[in-house]
Structures are given as C-alpha cells and as structure tokens.
Amino acid sequence: MRFVLRRIGFFVVTLWVALTLNFALPRLMPGNPAQVAIANHRGVIPPGALKALEAQFGLDNHQNIVLQYLKYLVDVVTGKWGVSLTTQPGNSVAHVVLGALPWTVGLVGVTTVLAFILGTGIGIVSAWRRGGPLDSILPPLFVIITVVPYFFLGLVLILIFGVKLHWLPYFFTYNYTLTPGFNWTFIGNVLEHAILPGFTLLITTIGTWILTMRNNMITTLAEDYVRMARAKGLPGWRIMLDYTARNAILPNLTGFAMSLGFVVGGAILIEEVFNYQGLGWLLLQAVNNDDYPLEQALFLLITVAVLVAILLSDIATAVLDPRTRGSR
Amino acid sequence: MSSLLGSPQPTDSPAGWQSGAILQVSDLSVDYIMERGIVRAVEDVSFDVSPGEFVGIVGESGCGKSTLLFAIAQLLAPPATVSGGSVIFKGKNLVGLTDKKLAAIRWQDMSVVMQSAMNALNPVTSIGAQFKDAMRAHGVTSKEQIAERSAEVLKMVGIDPLHLKSYPHQLSGGMRQRSMIAMAMLFTPELVIMDEPTSALDVVAQRSLMIQIKELQQELGFAVIFVTHDMSLVRHFTDRLLVMYAGQVAELGATRQVFETPLHPYTAGLMDAFPSIRGPKVPLTGIPGSPPNLANPPAGCRFAPRCPKVMDICRTTAIPLYSVDGVQVRCLLYGNEEARG
Numbered sequence A: 001m002r003f004v005l006r007r008i009g010f011f012v013v014t015l016w017v018a019l020t021l022n023f024a025l026p027r028l029m030p031g032n033p034a035q036v037a038i039a040n041h042r043g044v045i046p047p048g049a050l051k052a053l054e055a056q057f058g059l060d061n062h063q064n065i066v067l068q069y070l071k072y073l074v075d076v077v078t079g080k081w082g083v084s085l086t087t088q089p090g091n092s093v094a095h096v097v098l099g100a101l102p103w104t105v106g107l108v109g110v111t112t113v114l115a116f117i118l119g120t121g122i123g124i125v126s127a128w129r130r131g132g133p134l135d136s137i138l139p140p141l142f143v144i145i146t147v148v149p150y151f152f153l154g155l156v157l158i159l160i161f162g163v164k165l166h167w168l169p170y171f172f173t174y175n176y177t178l179t180p181g182f183n184w185t186f187i188g189n190v191l192e193h194a195i196l197p198g199f200t201l202l203i204t205t206i207g208t209w210i211l212t213m214r215n216n217m218i219t220t221l222a223e224d225y226v227r228m229a230r231a232k233g234l235p236g237w238r239i240m241l242d243y244t245a246r247n248a249i250l251p252n253l254t255g256f257a258m259s260l261g262f263v264v265g266g267a268i269l270i271e272e273v274f275n276y277q278g279l280g281w282l283l284l285q286a287v288n289n290d291d292y293p294l295e296q297a298l299f300l301l302i303t304v305a306v307l308v309a310i311l312l313s314d315i316a317t318a319v320l321d322p323r324t325r326g327s328r
Numbered sequence B: 001m002s003s004l005l006g007s008p009q010p011t012d013s014p015a016g017w018q019s020g021a022i023l024q025v026s027d028l029s030v031d032y033i034m035e036r037g038i039v040r041a042v043e044d045v046s047f048d049v050s051p052g053e054f055v056g057i058v059g060e061s062g063c064g065k066s067t068l069l070f071a072i073a074q075l076l077a078p079p080a081t082v083s084g085g086s087v088i089f090k091g092k093n094l095v096g097l098t099d100k101k102l103a104a105i106r107w108q109d110m111s112v113v114m115q116s117a118m119n120a121l122n123p124v125t126s127i128g129a130q131f132k133d134a135m136r137a138h139g140v141t142s143k144e145q146i147a148e149r150s151a152e153v154l155k156m157v158g159i160d161p162l163h164l165k166s167y168p169h170q171l172s173g174g175m176r177q178r179s180m181i182a183m184a185m186l187f188t189p190e191l192v193i194m195d196e197p198t199s200a201l202d203v204v205a206q207r208s209l210m211i212q213i214k215e216l217q218q219e220l221g222f223a224v225i226f227v228t229h230d231m232s233l234v235r236h237f238t239d240r241l242l243v244m245y246a247g248q249v250a251e252l253g254a255t256r257q258v259f260e261t262p263l264h265p266y267t268a269g270l271m272d273a274f275p276s277i278r279g280p281k282v283p284l285t286g287i288p289g290s291p292p293n294l295a296n297p298p299a300g301c302r303f304a305p306r307c308p309k310v311m312d313i314c315r316t317t318a319i320p321l322y323s324v325d326g327v328q329v330r331c332l333l334y335g336n337e338e339a340r341g
Helices: A001-027 A033-040 A046-057 A066-076 A093-128 A131-148 A150-165 A185-223 A225-229 A236-248 A251-259 A269-272 A281-289 A292-320 B065-073 B099-105 B125-136 B141-157 B161-165 B172-185 B205-222 B231-237 B255-259 B265-272 B331-335
Strands: B023-034 B037-049 B052-059 B080-089 B111-113 B191-195 B223-229 B240-245 B250-252 B320-324 B327-328
Touching: A001 A066, A001 A292, A033 A046, A046 A093, A046 A131, A093 A131, A093 A185, A093 A236, A093 A251, A093 A269, A093 A281, A093 A292, A131 A185, A131 A236, A150 A185, A150 A269, A185 A236, A185 A251, A185 A269, A225 A236, A225 B111, A225 B141, A236 A251, A251 A292, A269 A281, A281 A292, B023 B065, B037 B065, B037 B080, B037 B250, B052 B065, B052 B231, B065 B191, B111 B172, B111 B265, B125 B141, B125 B161, B125 B172, B141 B161, B172 B205, B205 B231, B223 B231, B231 B255, B240 B255, B240 B265, B250 B265, B320 B331
Parallel strands: B052 B223, B052 B240, B111 B191, B191 B223
Antiparallel strands: B023 B037, B023 B080, B240 B250, B250 B327, B320 B327
C-alpha cells in the first residue's frame, strides 16, 4: 500500500512537471500564434488587430505570469483547452478530442491488449514446446510480418479485401448514413469498419510480444526453481504458468504499459491509411493545419496517458513481483 | 525384497551391500549432446543406497557429480540425457519413465534440495504457496491439512511458521536453505537428494545446517545422497563415500575406511588438500593440474596426467573398478588383488 501511495505521489509530481513545461515552452519561444497569423496573412490582417487576435487566442501576455500559470493549471484540469482554430474551427478542443478518443481507444487500445495477450500466450506455449510444430511456424512467421511496415500491409489488405473482393469497408469509423445508436446494426457496422485496421495492427505488433516472451521463457526455464518444480512432481501446466511464465512476463510488463500509453497517440499511419477518425488522424490534421490548441491538448493527453500507463505497470509489477514491494 | 528389484544386477555393480537397497544405480551414463559432439559427463556409475544411509559424493567442480544427481532424480534437461544404465528406486526403473509416472514418485518418495536456495525457490510466490503446490500436486487438498503440515515441517527446521507468508527474498540464505529442506520433508520421503546444500553458506551456518540435516535424518530415517566438494563435511556426516573423477567412480567405500586408508591417489590428494586441526603441521599439497576435458578424455586412466604414482601402463589401458576390502577403486595399483574382492 505504501508502495502504491509512493508511486501515485511520484505520478503527481511528474504530471505537474509535464504541465509546467507545457506552459513554459511556448512562452519561452519568441513570438506567438497571433503574430504568426498576422505574418502569414500579411496585408490581409492589419497589424493593429494584434491585440484583438491575442485576446481571441487567449494570449494574455500582459497579465502577471504567475496568474497566467494558475489560470492555465485550472483550465487544464477543468477541460478548458481552448478552441480549435482550423481543424474544426470554433469547436472547443475538449469536444473535438472527446469525439475522437473512443474510436482510438476502441481500435488501437483493444488491438494493443489483444496483441499482448495473444503474443504472450503464443510465446509461452512455443517456448514450453520448444522445437515443436507451433514453435517452428509462428515465431519465424511473425518475425517476417513484424518487419513489414504496417501502413504498407494496410494498403495491401485494403486492395485485396476492400477494393477487389468488396468484403470489408476500408475507410471511416462507420457508415455515416447510419444513425449512431445502441443497436446491432450500428455496432455491427462499427465492428466491420474496425476489422481491417485492427487486423493490420494486430499482426504487425504481435510478433514482438511472441519473440520477447518466448526468449524470456527460455531463459527462465533454465532457472533452478523450474527444475525444482519438476522435482516436486507438479503438473506441467503449473510449471509452465506459475513458475516459468509468471517470472518471464515481468520484464514485458513495462513495455506493455508503454505501448498502452501510446494508444492515445493513436496509430497515426493506420488511422490515416484507413481514414479512421481517431486521435492519430486528428493529430495529423492538427499538425498539418497549425491548429495549436488542438496540438497542445493532444500532446498533453499523450503525456498523461503514458504517465498513467507507467503508474499502472508499476502497480501491476508490485502485484506480480513481491521483490519490488520493498521499502524502496 | 530382492524379487522387487526386477532384473538381476550386472556383476560389476558394487556388491556386498544389502539387497534391501532403496536405490540401485547401475552403469549409469549421461551424455551432453552438443553440436560439436557428445560429451560423456557421467560414465558407468554404479552404487546402491540402503534405507537410512547417508552417502556422500565428492569431487572437483565439473567432475559430473551434479549431473549424476540430476540423472538419478530424472531432472536432466536437454542437451543432457541418460545414455545408458538404470536407476532402480524402490524396485522401479526410473530411466525412461514418463513425466506422469515420475510425478507420483517425486517428492512423496524422493525429494531434492538444491545448491542455491536463492535460485531454487520461486521468487514471486511465498514459501507457503510453494509448500502448498507440492502438496496439492500429490492429492493433499484440505486447507487445514496443508497449513498444519507446512507449519510442522518449518518448525522441524527451526523456522517460525510465520514465515510461510514470507517471500524468498525476505529470508536470509540460511533460512532459505532450511525452508528448502523443510519443503523436502513435506511427505517424509525415503530418499533426499542434496546438491551442495551448504556451499552458499558461511562455515557456522553450514555446520548448524548439517547437524540439523543429520538430526532430521536420524529422526525420520530417510536416506541421503549428498553431493559436495567439502571433504570435512563428508568425513563427519556420511556413512559411505563415492569419490568421482572426470565422470567416473574413482573410489567407493565406507567413509571411515576411505579416510583412514585412501586407496586411489586422487582420494589421497583430496585429503591432503584439507588441513587437519589436530596433529603435526603438514604442508598442504593439493593436486597439481586440472581435470581433463571430458569432450576428449585421456585414453587410459583419466587421472594419469596428474597422478603422482602413475605407471606407463596407466596412460594406455582403460581401468576397471577393483575391490579391495569392500572398497571399490579404479586404480591399477590394486589390480593384482582383484580376484579376492
């Protein structure tokens, strides 16, 4: 318990540092968005409009910096992230982000978890039956698939299953002629749209988990406690899971947490290739259109997500590995 | 009893021990199958263990003693495999048994204590959980029974049963080793196989652990096969001694007899390598050189290159075991006494 509280404390401090940097960096740089806007549209916007623009962008440079900072912190925490400038002009950034969030969490989040579970499972079994049929086929196969760029694989799948065979839809999150609702037609349609991008992500990321887990397992299988478990006459599956896998998975937890954290960043290329309007797609739009408030909000969101993921992985490690629970 | 032992024993197996032996190792060989060739780490080792007997196996590092132990316990992992011979435990040949059939014998009749308890205990589960899974694997499922027996064996080795909740890293080296021994006692087996259980401990902890093992053994009556490289431990605690050199039996006999009149020059060398507390000061000589590479062992006696009493014939002739007053010895010095045994 003390360990968890300590980790949460650490999390809060890190988050505060990240927020503060996010506040300080733009203000340390010369210029501001209002000046950029005027410079970009020289002649269209009169220089005299600077004040008005600054007010509109919420750039109150003349206020006391401490007050600005406090206002910024309050705004961040209460979800007042400003207004989207170009992507969805006029809409609040919070609204835009919340609209895209569920799609990314649903697509990238679910596939990340699925890839970890399946990859770890396959890794466990192939190491346990080292040299067996499963071990001879799957790991090498996935090594090959892992090095194929996933946007390329996505394009190939689109060409085959979308364009040629017409089996599956390959753009958008759902058919926009449908009214979103909690009914089977809509849910089925959403799932249909998620199959191609989801599958692409799954098979390009699963290989890493298979390989690392298999290697960890093989190292752990040589440990004395595994031999000891055999000497005790334990059933094979217990030796495999409780003694070997339980120890072999520990180094992979942090990696998994990190990849969960980056879910919020979306799989930018996948979302772009499939026109899947999640956070990754949104981030690309924001960057392409110089939509500063949206960019800032998304970067901050990624930071927070990674921090939360690390916190969760610390807690999971503490639950699974008693050695980390010490006073330190 | 002898009818339980199945096939008649090979004639060159060490005779003279009771046919009531609980363990008969006959001509056991172990090969490591490597890409560069086969390395025979244990060659034609034969010995018996009687109920309640304390047998020591000594030798330098890499002489095959741990490999021999794991071959007896059927715990070898690739690339090591038993390439010949048999291990007859309570009348059943363990070599080639399936894991399922072995599981019934394991821990209930034969348990193992390993070299370093730090690595032999699962680091992520509590001591109690590791006791529990051993018992549940052998059909003890009642919670009370498991808790009671776990506490009992831990008390036997002088550890507070509170430590059932502890994780291995929370215990000292000595406590870990004791809890391993406690775990080995869960079913009061007839044979406990110990692989250098004390070598990770300091001398004081070593001695108290050995006394504890000896007491438990006398109280519960199990037999022990004890591997070590520490001659002083062997001298005080074992009934019979097997000296191994380069994968072979060099000398095998009653401990006292072997210590009083070491026959094999290697055994004599091992004795000289340890100081005696009493008696006149004698310079420690040790044995010059190092054990041969088993991938390419010497043609004749394997000890010949280091032997102070080497004869020309030793370098070319493979040497059998000779019997001298009930002691088996692999040395040509005793060749002419072979007939009487």
